[in-house]
Amino acid sequence: MDLDPLPVPLGEDARSVLPRLRRALDGGGAVLPHVAGSPPPALPRFAAAALPDDLAVVVGTSGSTGTPKLAMLGAAALTASAHATHERLGGPGQWLLTLPAGHVAGLQVLLRGLDAGTVPVSVDLSTGFSPTAFAAGVRRLDPEHRHYTSLVPTQLVRLLEDPAATSALASLHGVLVGGAATPLALRRRAEAAGIRVVTTYGMSETCGGCVYDGRTLTGATVRIDDEGRVHLGGAMLAHGYLGRPDLTFGSFAVDPDGSRWFRTDDAGRVDEDGRLHVDGRLDDVVVTGGMKVAPRPVEEAAVEHVPGVREAVVVGTPDPEWGQAVSLLVVPEAGARPLSVVEVREHLRGHVPDHALPRRVTAAGAVPLRGPGKPDRAAVAALFDVRG
Structure with a gap:
């Protein structure tokens, strides 16, 4: 199986990689996305013959626990994630890309566009994130579709300080906020401005967010072990880490019934209504x-x-x-x-x-x-x- 580096440009040219992503989902060789202009992640030694049959994307983790790892994401897992996201938000739509698509959150915006049959609109990030550019991006969305975007909390903070950007945010049908914890006060401020905020929890190993507003997406599962550690399972799980069977064995487990689980480094609890609350990383x-x-x-x-x-x-x-x-x-x-x-x-x-x-x-x-x-x-x- 092929594993091709895929430089993803910032800004409007990001959509130029959509045909190659489609081919990867259809079994035409896996890709290794990275931000154009930066070198692709260094690859460990691996046996091409041992790669998963439906491997579509290999994406770097954030490296928060040491050396960044490369998560192997299958076409079925990525498709399940995109389908479940659109199901939770109320239907397919057109997405506004505000994040570098070399990371899983930005990449998922492009993949959701493929799932919905729409072409995402991109915010120009070449000189940094700008509320003015964000509002201009919203204006370019096709009025025939539902409109969505995905942000990190620091971006939401900046947009709420700009009246035009706040108004543009409020016009969207859904605003995913993830990548880091979203303070409750920030969420309340956004909702008071009429913004449809959906907080997300997940990581590269789960194709990005798989828990929205504390509830698992269709196909995802969660459980808490005796030390309060969050484990995630279901259809969105990565196959493991490229070239690192030792790390795969340490982070992924299989139950006797065949269900697979990813062992996160987060502490959490599930309340009596079945809603997951994440209290932060265990080592923080x-x-x-x-x-x-x-x-x-x-x-x-x-x-x-x-x-x-x-x-x-x-x-x-x-x-x-x-x-x-x-x-x-x-x-x-x-x-x-x-x-x-x-x-x-x-x-x-x-x-x-x-x-x-x-x-x-x-x-x-x-x-x-x-x-x-x-x-x-x-x-x-x-x-x-x-x-x-």
């Missing part, structure tokens, strides 16, 4: 004074209850007394008054447990990112300039 948990603090509830509380905070990221930083100190990075709104640690703690008191109140606070103009919209927590921790 801050252990302070012997108590565990999940970052996400503190981040959401900071955005909702601390005045002038637009975005927030919590990390643990070394502390001689507590082991780790809960450390809060905030991105302030324009013109917001700087707040002391004491003031931040008072605003958060009663909204998070006392042991989760931040002991260090710093501000930055933007959250350091890794991959499509994910906070780079190591870079955030470095902003505090403390040593153990």
Whole structure:
């Protein structure tokens, strides 16, 4: 089986790869997408004869647990993901591409276009993401179709600060938001503006999002193990990692009945209504004074209850007394008054447990990112300039 590098241009030329993606889905050789102008991912040694029969796309993971891996996605899994997405959103439609299609979230926008028989419209990202370019992209969508887009939370924040972009967002039939946790306050702000937000959870190993607003898509399944770890299963699962059977064995499991599961690195719980709540990565948990603090509830509380905070990221930083100190990075709104640690703690008191109140606070103009919209927590921790 062939495995061809597929450079995907930014902007309107991204749709030039649609014929090659269609051929890959139809069994005409797998592709390795990457952003045009950057080198394709380095390939490990692999036996071509051992590749899965329906392999269509090999896509890099975000590398959040170390060296990035290459997930092998089959045509059946990608098709199941696109079908289930359109089913959940109310029917096929035309998509606006706002993300680099070398990553799974952007690539899925192109694949959903193939599933719907529509040609996506692309936002020009060559000079960065712009609310003005986004609004112009929405105007180019065909009025004969339903309209969708996929964003990361930082993009949603920027669009909500621009009246024209906010109005354009509100005209869409569905706005997927994923790639990183979406603070509840941000979602409420978007919904108050009339935007149909759908939060997504998933990863490269599940063909992107497979849980929407806490509920699995058709064909997807979820379970939580005894340590609170999220496992995902069903039709959207990758075959494994290219050239790394050891990593495949460690991350994918098969039950006696034949069902396959992917072992995520996330902590979560399923409520009595069957809705999945993800509390963050297990290795992001801050252990302070012997108590565990999940970052996400503190981040959401900071955005909702601390005045002038637009975005927030919590990390643990070394502390001689507590082991780790809960450390809060905030991105302030324009013109917001700087707040002391004491003031931040008072605003958060009663909204998070006392042991989760931040002991260090710093501000930055933007959250350091890794991959499509994910906070780079190591870079955030470095902003505090403390040593153990």
